[in-house]
Amino acid sequence: MKNNKSSFGSVVALQFRRHPEFGALAGLIIVFIVFSFTATRFLTIESLGGILAVASELGIVATGITFLMITGEFDLSVGSTFGLSAMILALAANAGIPLFIGLLLAISAAFFIGLVNGIITVKFNIPSFIATLGALMFWRGMLLAVTGGFAVRYWGSSSFLYALNGQFYGGFRTSALWFFIIIFSLNLILIKTPYGNATYATGGNKEAARVLGVLVNRVKITNFIISAMLAGLAGCIQFARFYSVDPLRGTGMELEAIAAVVVGGTLMSGGYGNLIGTLFGVLLMGMVRSGLIMSGAPAYWYQAFIGIILISAAIINTKLKRWSIK
Amino acid sequence: MIENNFLVKMVGINKRYGIVEALKDVDFNVKRQEVVGLVGDNGAGKSTLIKILTGVCPPDSGEIYFEGKKETIDSPKKARDMGIETVYQNLALIDLLSISRNFFLGREPTKKFAGFCNFLDKKKIDEISERALKDVGVKVRDVDEEVSILSGGERQAVSIGRAIYFGAKLLVLDEPTAALSIKESHKVLDYVADARERGLSVIFITHNIYHVYSVADRFAILEHGEKLGDFNKDEVSAEDIIEIVRTGKMPPRS
Numbered sequence: 001m002k003n004n005k006s007s008f009g010s011v012v013a014l015q016f017r018r019h020p021e022f023g024a025l026a027g028l029i030i031v032f033i034v035f036s037f038t039a040t041r042f043l044t045i046e047s048l049g050g051i052l053a054v055a056s057e058l059g060i061v062a063t064g065i066t067f068l069m070i071t072g073e074f075d076l077s078v079g080s081t082f083g084l085s086a087m088i089l090a091l092a093a094n095a096g097i098p099l100f101i102g103l104l105l106a107i108s109a110a111f112f113i114g115l116v117n118g119i120i121t122v123k124f125n126i127p128s129f130i131a132t133l134g135a136l137m138f139w140r141g142m143l144l145a146v147t148g149g150f151a152v153r154y155w156g157s158s159s160f161l162y163a164l165n166g167q168f169y170g171g172f173r174t175s176a177l178w179f180f181i182i183i184f185s186l187n188l189i190l191i192k193t194p195y196g197n198a199t200y201a202t203g204g205n206k207e208a209a210r211v212l213g214v215l216v217n218r219v220k221i222t223n224f225i226i227s228a229m230l231a232g233l234a235g236c237i238q239f240a241r242f243y244s245v246d247p248l249r250g251t252g253m254e255l256e257a258i259a260a261v262v263v264g265g266t267l268m269s270g271g272y273g274n275l276i277g278t279l280f281g282v283l284l285m286g287m288v289r290s291g292l293i294m295s296g297a298p299a300y301w302y303q304a305f306i307g308i309i310l311i312s313a314a315i316i317n318t319k320l321k322r323w324s325i326k
Numbered sequence: 327m328i329e330n331n332f333l334v335k336m337v338g339i340n341k342r343y344g345i346v347e348a349l350k351d352v353d354f355n356v357k358r359q360e361v362v363g364l365v366g367d368n369g370a371g372k373s374t375l376i377k378i379l380t381g382v383c384p385p386d387s388g389e390i391y392f393e394g395k396k397e398t399i400d401s402p403k404k405a406r407d408m409g410i411e412t413v414y415q416n417l418a419l420i421d422l423l424s425i426s427r428n429f430f431l432g433r434e435p436t437k438k439f440a441g442f443c444n445f446l447d448k449k450k451i452d453e454i455s456e457r458a459l460k461d462v463g464v465k466v467r468d469v470d471e472e473v474s475i476l477s478g479g480e481r482q483a484v485s486i487g488r489a490i491y492f493g494a495k496l497l498v499l500d501e502p503t504a505a506l507s508i509k510e511s512h513k514v515l516d517y518v519a520d521a522r523e524r525g526l527s528v529i530f531i532t533h534n535i536y537h538v539y540s541v542a543d544r545f546a547i548l549e550h551g552e553k554l555g556d557f558n559k560d561e562v563s564a565e566d567i568i569e570i571v572r573t574g575k576m577p578p579r580s
Contacts, residue, residue, distance in 0.1 A: 017472060192445045194434040197423070201431055204420040211382065211414060213403040213432035271422040 013324035020265030021277030023316050027263065027309065028284045035291030042294050049171020053241070055286030056179035059279065060234040062257040062264075063183050064227030066278045067190065069261055071223045072203035072270025073128040077117060077135035078231035078257060082250030084143050085110050085232030086239040090152040099160040103236055110232025111225055113139060118224030122217045128224075136254065143247045151246035154239075164240035175237050182230065187275035199223065203270025259306060260285050263313040267321075284309070332391070333358045333496055333527045334379065339388035341374050348374040349385075350551045356496065361518060361528040363538035366548035367571055372531050375548070376498055379529075380412045381405040393495075403432070411489035412498040418485040419473045426469040429455035429488050458491040459484060462517060479510030486517045490524060497521055497528045503537045515541050535571070539564040549574045 016022060035042045061078050068075050085106035092102030117135055121128040154161075165175040190196040201209035202216045210216050231250075239245050264281030266273025288309065289302050334356040341349040349371045356362050364372050378385045381399040390397050392408055399405050405412070419428045427434075430451050436444035456469045464483040466476070473481060482502050489497050499518070503511040511534075518528055518541045532538045538545070545562065547554040547570055554570060562570075570576065 014468070014471060018470075188445075189443075192448075194436060194444065194446060197427055197431060197434060197446065200423055200427075201420050204422040208414070208416075208418065208420050209431070211380070211402045211412060213401075213406050267422075271420070 016320050016324040020267075020273050020317070020321075021280055022265070023313055023320060024264045024277050024280035024284060027313065028280050028287070031284055031287050031291065035287060035295065039291050039294035042291055045170035045172075047171065047290060047294065049167075049169070049173070051283070051286040051290045052176045053165075053171065053173045054289065055282045056173070056175040057234050057238045057241075058253070058256060058260060058285065059179045059282035060182055060237065061231050061253060062260045062278050062282050063179075063186055063275060064230035065254075065257045066261045066264070066266055066273060066275055067186065067199065068128075068223045068227040069258075069266050069268060070190070070203045070270055070273050071199050071220055072206065073121060073220060073224065074132060074258075075114075075117065075224065075227045075231075076129065076132040076254045077113065077139060078227060079250040079253035080136050080139035080143065081110050081113050081228050081231040082235035082238070082253055083245070083247065084113070084139050084235070086235035086245040086249055087143055087147065087152065087247065089236045089239050090154055090245045093154045093156065093158075094152065099158050103160075103164075106236050107229055107232050110228045110235075113232075114225035114228025115221065117228065118221030121224065122220050140247075140251070147247045149247055151244055153244040155243075161240040161243070165237045166240070173241065175241070178233075178237065182233075183275050183279055186226075190275060195219075200271055203272075205271070256285065256306075259310045262317075263310060265313075265317050272321075331357050333360075333393060335391040336375070336379065337389045337391070339375065339378060339390075340386045341371075341378060341383075342386055347551050349378075352388075352548070352551070352553050354546055354553065355556075356527045356529060358527055359522055359525055360544060361522055361530060361542045363535075363542035363545040364529055364531045364548070365533075365535060365538065365545055365567060365571055369550075370548040371551040372548055373500070374551075376412070376500065376529070376531060379405070380410055380498060406432075406492075409493060409495035410498065411492065411494035411496070413482065413485040413489065413500065413502060415501040415504060419481050421474040422472055424470050425459075425466055425473055425476070425484060426452045426455040428473055428484065429458070429469070429491075433492070454491070455488075459487045462487040462490060462520065477510065478506045479513050482506070482510075482514045483517060486514075486521060490521060490526065494526060497526050498531075499528065500531050501533070502530070503532065503534055511537060535564050535567050539567070547571060 041047055061082060065075060065078065088106040088109055089102045092105055093099055113135065117132050120126065121131045163174060165173050167173050190199060198209070198214045198219050201214050202219045206216050235250060260281035261278050262268060263284060264273065264277025266277060285306060288305055292301050292305060293299060332355050336352070336354040339349050339352045352371070352375060354375060366372050377383045379390065379399065381401045381404050384400060390399060397408065420431070423431070435447045435450045437447045439445045452469050459466060462483060464480060464487055466480070476484065486497065502514050506514065515537060518530065521528055530538050530542060543559055545557045545567055547567065554576065
């Protein structure tokens with residue numbers, strides 16, 4: 001054993017390696033404490049519910065991104081998929097199609113986008129960064145072209161949409177329940193099943209995983225599909241909050257989701273990370289957004305602040321990782 | 327008729343990459359409980375031959391017999407299922423994964439939870455991998471730690487221990503002592519001898535003739551995609567083999 005740390009040091013190091021979410025949790029606690037003092041109405045049920053409502057929609061997208069990033073791939077097209085699925089649900093609703101069928105149509109479209117992303121990345125062996133950047137532009141362009149740039153509003157009322165994202169207590173919405181169910185069950189799959197093991201192995205070392213019998217291409221394509229379907233679902237859930245969707249819905253969401261995942265300690269190069277970190281990451285971002293506004297800062301500060309948090313988180317996570325492996 | 331004491335018999339293997347003839351009509355055999363040193367200079371075709379045997383790429387022509395039966399090995403998984411375990415130089419283990427998860431990667435034991443979904447049987451995974459590693463003489467602090475903290479020799483040991491545990495009949499080692507310290511190299515050589523004691527056959531690919539010479543029973547020498555010949559250990563010295571690899575010619579009979 002070339003490990004020359006004291007046994008206490010090595011135990012701490014092991015815990016850091018096992019818990020990539022540690023940095024995000026620490027950040028979350030700090031931000032929470034700071035805003036509790038600076039923002040007067042931060043610690044109210046309404047405020048926390050509002051934070052969770054925004055974090056849930058972003059979080060469902062980020063959950064898919066996490067899976068894919070651990071596989072060693074990217075999906076930049078989630079924002080477009082988000083908007084496209086929401087639009088499909090809106091158009092279906094206005095056409096009198098039952099909303100449940102509309103949701104299935106929207107998710108199927110997302111499934112198709114993910115499948116195409118995966119096949120193009122794997123079969124033509126191009127970076128997923130490029131493949132999904134192309135998909136981002138293509139699907140957004142299609143969405144704008146088909147709708148003519150106009151927003152669509154649904155005037156009906158529906159218990160189905162209420163179930164998707166209705167307000168049930170203070171500022172709390174059902175989207176939070178869906179988000180928690182999704183992120184915890186997918187985390188279970190990631191940590192506790194052979195498929196999760198294959199996902200980590202594929203992202204950690206694709207060729208080694210292949211020679212050990214992991215079907216790396218199938219794992220990748222599946223995770224592209226998971227990422228796209230969750231983005232589509234998140235789009236539908238957001239539609240259920242606003243009852244309207246415009247063709248630019250979800251623009252920039254991919255970057256926000258990636259930022260949340262990276263803050264949560266998942267490695268961009270793949271093979272390391274988990275969804276608990278992503279949970280803390282999206283909560284952190286939601287808190288910063290609300291907290292800044294409630295502290296009286298102009299909304300523009302949000303982006304600048306997130307930029308700083310993202311870079312600091314990446315530096316801290318890298319340092320922690322390097323230290324804990326030594 | 328294939329004699330029964332051959333574990334592997336590769337006959338008339340050809341492989342071409344574009345205009346490069348990587349393998350020209352190569353025959354290659356491994357007997358049961360035999361350690362074969364597969365040697366040759368860079369580009370001699372050692373890796374290609376092994377890739378064909380382990381299902382990584384298909385031959386253009388030629389036949390492979392395993393335990394006397396003709397087989398088409400079309401995937402690494404098939405090779406593994408047949409009992410051929412490969413320890414690649416840099417591809418043996420996944421650094422960011424724990425030792426025990428690496429140990430069982432691709433064939434994890436599972437248990438059902440509430441009647442649905444197969445969950446990893448973590449307890450079994452940890453216990454078995456720890457016991458199996460101890461069995462080949464490797465002690466690790468905690469099988470739940472990542473492979474990245476292991477030294478090169480320990481990694482080879484984990485790979486070899488894994489192969490033995492899963493009942494491999496043939497162990498293929500690709501440059502197992504490259505980049506290892508002298509002490510660790512000798513440990514790996516001990517593992518190889520141990521694997522033979524347990525009834526496995528071993529193909530040992532290397533540049534380091536001295537390493538392979540100490541454990542091999544026989545040497546197959548490749549040169550520019552052709553086999554120069556097979557030599558039993560009692561027919562040649564390590565220096566003879568180096569000379570053959572260096573000049574690409576058979577040594578003058580002394």
